[in-house]
Amino acid sequence: MAKNKARTVFVCQQCGYESPKWSGQCICGAWNTMVEETVVDVHDETRSRSAMAGKTPVPRQLHEIRSGEHSRINTGIGELNRVLGGGLVQGSLTLISGEPGIGKSTLILQAAACIGKQNGPVLYVTGEESEEQIRIRSDRVCRESTAELYILAETNLDLALAAAEKLKPAFLIIDSIQTMYSADLTQAPGSVGQVRACAARLMNYGKGCNVPIFIVAHVTKSGDLAGPKIIEHLVDCVLQFTGERDRELRILRAHKNRFGTTSEIGAFDMNASGLVEIPNLSASFLEDIHEQPAGSITTGIFEGTRPFLLEIQALTSPVGIGFPRRTAIGVETARLNMILAVLDRKAGISLSDHDVYVNVVGGIKADCPSVDLAVALAIVSGHKGKSYERSTLAIGEIGLTGELRMVMNADKIVGEAARLGFSRILLPQKNYARLADIVKKIELIGLTDLRSAVALLRR
Numbered sequence: 001m002a003k004n005k006a007r008t009v010f011v012c013q014q015c016g017y018e019s020p021k022w023s024g025q026c027i028c029g030a031w032n033t034m035v036e037e038t039v040v041d042v043h044d045e046t047r048s049r050s051a052m053a054g055k056t057p058v059p060r061q062l063h064e065i066r067s068g069e070h071s072r073i074n075t076g077i078g079e080l081n082r083v084l085g086g087g088l089v090q091g092s093l094t095l096i097s098g099e100p101g102i103g104k105s106t107l108i109l110q111a112a113a114c115i116g117k118q119n120g121p122v123l124y125v126t127g128e129e130s131e132e133q134i135r136i137r138s139d140r141v142c143r144e145s146t147a148e149l150y151i152l153a154e155t156n157l158d159l160a161l162a163a164a165e166k167l168k169p170a171f172l173i174i175d176s177i178q179t180m181y182s183a184d185l186t187q188a189p190g191s192v193g194q195v196r197a198c199a200a201r202l203m204n205y206g207k208g209c210n211v212p213i214f215i216v217a218h219v220t221k222s223g224d225l226a227g228p229k230i231i232e233h234l235v236d237c238v239l240q241f242t243g244e245r246d247r248e249l250r251i252l253r254a255h256k257n258r259f260g261t262t263s264e265i266g267a268f269d270m271n272a273s274g275l276v277e278i279p280n281l282s283a284s285f286l287e288d289i290h291e292q293p294a295g296s297i298t299t300g301i302f303e304g305t306r307p308f309l310l311e312i313q314a315l316t317s318p319v320g321i322g323f324p325r326r327t328a329i330g331v332e333t334a335r336l337n338m339i340l341a342v343l344d345r346k347a348g349i350s351l352s353d354h355d356v357y358v359n360v361v362g363g364i365k366a367d368c369p370s371v372d373l374a375v376a377l378a379i380v381s382g383h384k385g386k387s388y389e390r391s392t393l394a395i396g397e398i399g400l401t402g403e404l405r406m407v408m409n410a411d412k413i414v415g416e417a418a419r420l421g422f423s424r425i426l427l428p429q430k431n432y433a434r435l436a437d438i439v440k441k442i443e444l445i446g447l448t449d450l451r452s453a454v455a456l457l458r459r
């Protein structure tokens with residue numbers, strides 16, 4: 001007997017109202033909330049429940065569970081392994097999102113070639129590009145042999161999964177979820193219902209066959225495609241690949257990870273031959289640590305399990321007409337305003353008649369309070385037109401009373417600074433008290449408040 005087409009209904013995402021037909025407005029008054037969903041047959045439900053009755057799950061004692069139990073696959077890309085928590089977990093479902101053209105497909109293709117070489121066939125289902133386009137890209141970016149890489153240009157997910165069941169791949173890639181559709185639903189690919197149904201089907205396949213799956217999703221600013229947000233609860237890991245098209249730096253972050261931490265970041269350099277890992281992130285941001293123009297100072301932040309150093313630049317210029325401008329790139333504007341207020345009230349440096357610009361070099365976002373002191377000192381240095389040695393580094397959070405507050409993981413940042421050849425570090429007194437006995441190679445200067453830090457630099 002031929003398989004019957006699954007029955008579908010349209011369900012309002014706001015009130016739960018069901019209707020056999022789509023309508024623009026629900027009876028509750030909400031617009032565009034009707035999403036198509038397949039109806040699960042009640043008889044199927046009871047049948048699967050009685051089939052499961054034979055094997056009742058047994059809870060385990062907490063101490064029996066060991067961390068690192070999942071067997072992991074090496075993706076061949078150290079930075080990707082790091083963000084995933086030590087490699088790709090068998091049977092895991094990972095969503096990787098980012099703007100179109102940022103390099104998601106390149107990253108995955110490079111990993112796919114590596115995984116294929118070690119673990120057997122890898123299936124790359126493409127709904128975006130033709131097979132030829134992928135071939136051209138793989139010639140350009142893959143350094144490994146691509147003998148185990150299978151490409152399928154298909155947008156029907158049912159057919160793609162049928163092909164996967166035949167090939168039995170060690171790793172499956174769906175590029176992208178917004179181009180896939182299931183014939184059970186009548187809506188267009190990329191609609192909320194389709195994206196959700198396809199993701200659920202992929203999860204069933206991956207968990208059932210113990211195959212790790214990468215789902216690529218594009219984030220568009222216009223929002224005409226269903227964003228990857230709607231399936232985030234379903235997947236094991238959510239990775240986000242960010243960067244600017246006109247810059248080479250790409251950052252990979254985990255927003256959700258059932259098998260590891262979400263604080264890790266991976267850094268890559270995008271060039272003509274693909275993505276190159278940047279294991280030494282600090283060194284790539286600091287060009288010459290002994291040349292120090294006015295208005296620039298180095299600071300450190302701690303992301304994930306590693307510290308990295310970056311340069312803060314600031315410029316002030318007398319305001320013409322109207323209100324002074326405060327522009328911050330890489331630092332929150334609210335934070336900049338707070339620092340300016342503290343400089344004014346607690347350190348006696350008023351910039352109310354100056355425009356202030358602050359930039360974190362390299363396009364990195366430094367949304368971490370440990371950079372406060374460096375932002376303040378860069379502004380003062382730029383304003384006074386006085387420079388100091390580049391081999392000075394400053395870390396510290398500034399409080400509203402002008403005090404310098406302790407920074408987490410200061411020891412790691414200090415270690416990184418020593419490794420890169422910095423000779424002097426300005427840091428909060430409380431951090432200094434803990435580190436003074438340990439650190440010998442580098443001069444540490446412990447400070448209690450912003451005023452004393454400014455006084456130290458104004459020479």
Ligand SMILES: [Zn+2]
Pocket residue numbers: 012013014015016017026027028029030033
């Ligand atoms: Zn409704």
